Amino acid sequence: MEIPRPATFDPDLPLVEASQRGDVSAFEELVRRYDRKLLRIAINVTHNPDDAEEAVQDAFFKAYRNLDRFRGDAKFSTWLFRIAVNESLMKLRKQRGAKEMALAEQCLNIDDSESGREIEATVADWAPDPEARYSATEFRQILIGSLQKLSPALRVVFVLRDMEEHSISQTAEFLNLTENAVKSRLSRARAGLRQDLSRYFKKAD
Secondary structure (H helix, E strand, O other), X not given: OOOOXXXXXOOOHHHHHHHHOOOHHHHHHXXXXXXXXXXXXXXXXXXXXXXXXXXXXXXXXXHHHOHHHOOOOOOHHHHHHHHHHHHHHHHHHXXXXXXXXXXXXXXXXXXXXXXXOOOOOOOOOOXXXXXXXXXXXXXXXXXXXXXXXXXXXXXXXXXXXXXXXXXXXXXXXXXXXXXXXXXXXXXXXXXXXXXXXXXXXXXXX
């Protein structure tokens, strides 16, 4: 099945089309392209290596099973990342409890709308300056602890935008959100992390 070419050519399309024709080796190549990236995201979202590995495996399984539904409206990588993020959030939901997740998402949906008011286009930088007092490893451990305190919806935006360095528009595509919603959640995630991390740096003074 020939997929319509998007305005921006997707380099994965030849492999996707071959996979849709039943070429297993083509899909295996797609797995090799993205398995490490997806696993890194899943680990940063779930903070549980076993859950992360299972989320990535489930994501590839669902992608393969639903290849016939992929129409090329977005890049394959966007479609695949969206599946992987959803699977990671499902694992996190099981960790934290469905009730807590539902309440957090409900509150975020209300906050993001801001009664239709436009979100400021510029999002303030979140990061404190470690000033070489902490090594990268030490700072990462502190950051992970602070990330775990964020609600899942804020955490996943921070992971995709600030840790994986995807753009605002890419993050919005991955999460099926508006760019303003991403900016709003990112701003709150950064503010929460800044407040939490400032405690550690004050202690080091």
